[in-house]
Amino acid sequence: MWLPVMGLVIGIILGLLTEIRIPEEYSNYLSIAVLAAFDTLFGGIRAYLQNIYDEKVFVSGFFFNIMLAASLAFLGVHLGVDLYLAAVFAFGVRLFQNIAVIRRILLTKWTTNKEKIEKS
Amino acid sequence: MKKIKVKVKGKNVILSLVFLVLGFMIAFSYHLTQIENQNAPRNLSGNQYEKTLALRNQLIAQEETNRRLQKELTQKQEMVQKNEKSLAKEAQVFLNVAEDAEKYRMFLGKMKVKGKGVKITLSDGAYDPKEDNVNNYLVHEQHVFKVVNELYISGAAAVAINGQRLTSRSYIVCNGPVITVDGVPHPAPFIITAIGEPDVLSSSLNLSGGVKDQLVNDNLVFTLERENEIVLNPILGS
Numbered sequence: 001m002w003l004p005v006m007g008l009v010i011g012i013i014l015g016l017l018t019e020i021r022i023p024e025e026y027s028n029y030l031s032i033a034v035l036a037a038f039d040t041l042f043g044g045i046r047a048y049l050q051n052i053y054d055e056k057v058f059v060s061g062f063f064f065n066i067m068l069a070a071s072l073a074f075l076g077v078h079l080g081v082d083l084y085l086a087a088v089f090a091f092g093v094r095l096f097q098n099i100a101v102i103r104r105i106l107l108t109k110w111t112t113n114k115e116k117i118e119k120s
Numbered sequence: 121m122k123k124i125k126v127k128v129k130g131k132n133v134i135l136s137l138v139f140l141v142l143g144f145m146i147a148f149s150y151h152l153t154q155i156e157n158q159n160a161p162r163n164l165s166g167n168q169y170e171k172t173l174a175l176r177n178q179l180i181a182q183e184e185t186n187r188r189l190q191k192e193l194t195q196k197q198e199m200v201q202k203n204e205k206s207l208a209k210e211a212q213v214f215l216n217v218a219e220d221a222e223k224y225r226m227f228l229g230k231m232k233v234k235g236k237g238v239k240i241t242l243s244d245g246a247y248d249p250k251e252d253n254v255n256n257y258l259v260h261e262q263h264v265f266k267v268v269n270e271l272y273i274s275g276a277a278a279v280a281i282n283g284q285r286l287t288s289r290s291y292i293v294c295n296g297p298v299i300t301v302d303g304v305p306h307p308a309p310f311i312i313t314a315i316g317e318p319d320v321l322s323s324s325l326n327l328s329g330g331v332k333d334q335l336v337n338d339n340l341v342f343t344l345e346r347e348n349e350i351v352l353n354p355i356l357g358s
Contacts, residue, residue, distance in 0.1 A: 004138075007137065008140065011144035011147065012146065022152070030149050
C-alpha cells in the first residue's frame with residue numbers, strides 16, 4: 001500500500017521542482033487533465049467500494065480521459081468553441097456524483113458496522 | 121503464493137505509476153498557478169482602473185506643471201544672473217565714482233587729509249638798525265604768495281597757512297601787521313604746510329635764484345623741513 005503513496009509523494013515533489021514553463025494558453029489543457037485525473041480517481045475508488053473495480057479499466061480510463069480532455073480542449077481552442085467548458089462540466093458533474101456515491105457507501109458501511117458492534 | 125505476490129506487486133506498480141502522474145500533474149498545476157499569480161499583474165476592476173487612470177492623469181498634469189515651472193525658474197534665474205552682472209558693473213562704476221568723489225573732496229578741502237610733505241616757516245628778519253624801512257625785513261603777502269604759488273606749481277596737493285587750508289577761491293590780503301587768509305588774520309611767523317612729494321617740493325623751492333633766494337634777499341628767515349606726515353584739517357564752513 002505504501003508504494004502508490006510514495007509514487008504520489010514523488011510525483012508532487014517532481015511537479016514542484018520542475019522549472020519547465022508551459023505557455024499560458026496551454027494551462028487550460030493542464031487544468032482539464034487534472035480534472036479528468038481526479039474524476040477517474042474517484043471513479044476508481046467508487047468502483048472499488050462497489051466491488052466492480054477493474055484495474056485495466058481504471059488505468060486505461062485514467063490516461064485516456066486525461067488525453068481526451070486535453071485534446072477536446074485543444075480542438076475547442078482551434079474551433080473557436082469553448083469545448084473545454086463541456087469537459088469541465090461533464091467531469092465536474094461526474095466528480096460530484098462519484099463523491100456522493102462514495103459517501104453513501106461509506107455511510108452505509110459505517111452504519112452496518114455500528115449495528116454489528118451493537119448486536120454482538 | 122509467489123504469483124499472488126507478484127500480481128499484487130504489479131498492481132501496486134501500476135497504481136503507483138498512476139499516482140505518480142496524478143501527483144505530478146496536481147503539483148505542476150499548483151506550481152504553475154502560483155507562478156502565474158505572482159507574475160501577472162493584479163486584475164483591476166473598472167472602478168480601480170478609473171481611479172488609477174485619474175491618478176495617472178493627475179500625475180502627468182503635475183509633471184507637466186513641474187516642467188513648465190522648472191523652465192520658468194531657469195529663465196528667471198538667468199534674468200537674475202543678468203541683473204546681478206549689471207549690478208556688479210554698476211557697483212564698480214559707483215565705486216569708481218565714489219573714489220573720485222573722495223579724491224575731489226580731498227582736493228577741495230572738505231575732509232581731513234594726510235600725507236608726506238614739507239613745512240616752510242617764514243619769519244620776519246631780525247631788527248636791523250641800519251635799515252630805515254621796517255618793511256624791508258617783514259614778511260609780506262607777496263612772499264607768502266610766492267611760496268604758495270611755487271608749491272602749487274611743483275605739484276602740491278594741498279597747502280595750508282598756519283594750519284588753514286587754501287582753496288581755489290582763497291585770498292590772501294596784507295592787512296597791516298597781519299596777513300588775512302580768507303578773512304582770518306594770521307600773524308608772523310607763517311608756517312606753510314604742503315602735501316606733496318617732499319623731494320620735488322623742496323628742490324623746487326631751493327632752486328638757485330628761486331623762491332628761497334629771493335626771500336632770503338628780502339631779509340626773511342626761511343626754514344624748510346620735510347615731514348613724513350602732515351595732517352590738514354578740513355576747511356571750516358565748507
